[in-house]
Amino acid sequence: MAHISKLDRQRQLEQEEAGQHLFANRVRVYPKTVHGPVRRFKWAVLAFCLALYYLLPWLRWSRGVTQPSQAVLLDIFHERFYFFNLEFWPQDIYYLTGLLIMGAVALFLVTSLVGRVWCGYTCPQTVWTDLFMWIEAKIEGDRNERMKRDAAPMTLDTAWRKAAKHSAWLFIAFWTGGAWIMYYVDAPTVTVEFWTGTASTPVYFFTGLFTATTYLLAGWAREQVCTYMCPWPRFQSAMLDEQSLTVTYQAWRGEPRVRGKRTEGLGGDCVDCGACVTACPTGIDIRDGIQMECINCGLCIDACNHVMERVGRPAGLVTWDTLADQAAKAAGTHAGFKFLRPRTIIYLSALVIAAVVMVGALIMRPGIGLSVQHDRAPLFVRLADGNLRNGYTIKIINKAQSPVTFELTTSALPGAVLTEADEGLGPATHLGLPVRADSVGTFRVLITGLPASFIDGSAPIAFHLLDTSTGETSTYHSVFMGPNNGEHR
């Protein structure tokens, strides 16, 4: 930008005076309360996000008597994740990978379309900071009052208001920490346990931890989390381009800024009132153009529109627009929005592919799991009758809520005989392996046989598992090992 704002100029002067200072005092931000459609939308998103967060653990979902009845539960102790009618085991962890990939690509897509709306509306840091600021304004007053209060000597009124504010913050922070723990243990149970002092140490520890982090990050750190701690602002520029909708100041309309009374035909629309600056929760001047600190919340739009209305100028001096459209408007034309561009098409395709793969995998997820591991040593032993024997560790996942007997057979090795010593099963051509309800059964199965030939010391063998209660089957392909010299014939 050609011009340098007053704030920047002031900052520069301070720097020049201070000389070589690599660390700066924090400049406290006192955002002014604004009213308008953007603010209302932001309240609505905030209410939705908080309601979701606080209430979701209380949603019940019937799964039968032996299973937890919480709709969303990450049961770490029993290694299960329940999500409505879905149940995930540790073996299903790759769904989490898929979900993370989808989340990342969706973030890329949204950012390239409409800028950092995640940062401005739905990021927990933003949501709780906004909530805490609302409380602050309710108790200590709006921007001017707060600034005056902080500059003035401490009075009884200031003291009780500060105490009330921090108490309210701590209360919400505690509620937040408490809700967090409810995602990991049954909500009603842990609530009773918590207040009767019978909950486990981790419950108290994590409640305390998240109380502390919520209070510190939303109450004290605020915009510094976004500016100094969060990596997202640092690489957001890779997702933004001149076609992305972002909160922009229409410099072509606003410049040159003229304070005070308007004379028709003289100066731009910007009256340099600073309403956009005082409204900003991160303390920047939107008129300096797109900046790392800007979280794209659009509160400056509401603030500016209010002023424009009063001075009788058209709204939208600060508005959602693209850089390309800005350049076109400055040149007297109109560019319009281009939502479909190679970047967004690629992001959208990646998102669709990831979603299709995920949903497909979820639908075709087998109810029984079979894994076969060949013994590492010995690879094989020769028996007196000339047959070879291989050992395998077989794991069978039974997700049913009742014990199931699985029938194990093999193919591709004629005449193979199976033995399971620990259960006293076999030798036989098929084994009935009992697995307890909702658990993984581990069996060591010995297979005796003699393949016609070996290729590089191994012959193929297939394990077939039949769920005798449902008729479901599963196959696992493995190898049967032996000498590679054909000597056994």
Place this chain on the structure above:
Amino acid sequence: MPTKIEKDSVTGEMTTGHEWDGLKELNRPLPKWWIYILYATMAWAVVWCVLYPSVPGLTGYYHGTLGYSQRTTVDRDVAAVAKQRGTYMARIKTLPFADIRKDPQLLAVAETAGRITFANNCQPCHGAGGGGNPGYPALAAGNWIWGGKLEDIQQTLIYGIRSGLDNARQSQMPRFGADAMLKPAEIEQIADYVMVLYGKSNGDAAAGKKLFAENCVACHGANGEGIREVGGPRLASKAHLLGDDRATVIAQINNPRMGVMPNWNTRLDEATIKSVTLYVHALGGGE
């Protein structure tokens, strides 16, 4: 070294004064609390150095006011584990095999203890997982010389084979060739018959069979099926201790190789030997 702090013409911001081959760095100061946290960690490091072992000396080191040592932690942990194991091992020691196998938890402890003990003590000769090596029986295959029942295995483990103990498994194959008990031609004939027993030759080897009946059946059995009571290995088999070629058989008849297994009663306690017994029995060859 800071050279000249100046205003950057593009951004209008001040530089830090550092310059690397013409590259300059804008001064974007971090918040003060950031550096206070760094100072706090430095102060904590000093506290840590006082509390915990930190400063090396010529003959020792500063132990710290808490007297912490990883060595004592390990000793304590080992003692705790030994105490926990102790109750299981005591039960393994007193209970008969059949009762141990009825208790899945106790059996799991025994087989784990057996597996680790086997890997430390038995694996060099018998191979990982009891796969065997030439001259050292494959325990997983069940080609037992002295018997594969739990009690047999336990007996072999306690007293060993040719270990020098009175109760040790003891067998002695005569040096038929070296002591001139058989003529070289006769030894060759017996070897021919052994090849038939091995299933590698289809001839009748009548001369060898006759000599075998005269010299070998007392230990190896009338049909080469082996006699476990005297530790005579089974010959009518396709799995062999030393090798299945004729030269190996002739060498063995001439001047036999006989392995020695140590007695483990002086090295392992009773419960551990029972654990190894259960583990070996479960490798696949147990009877």
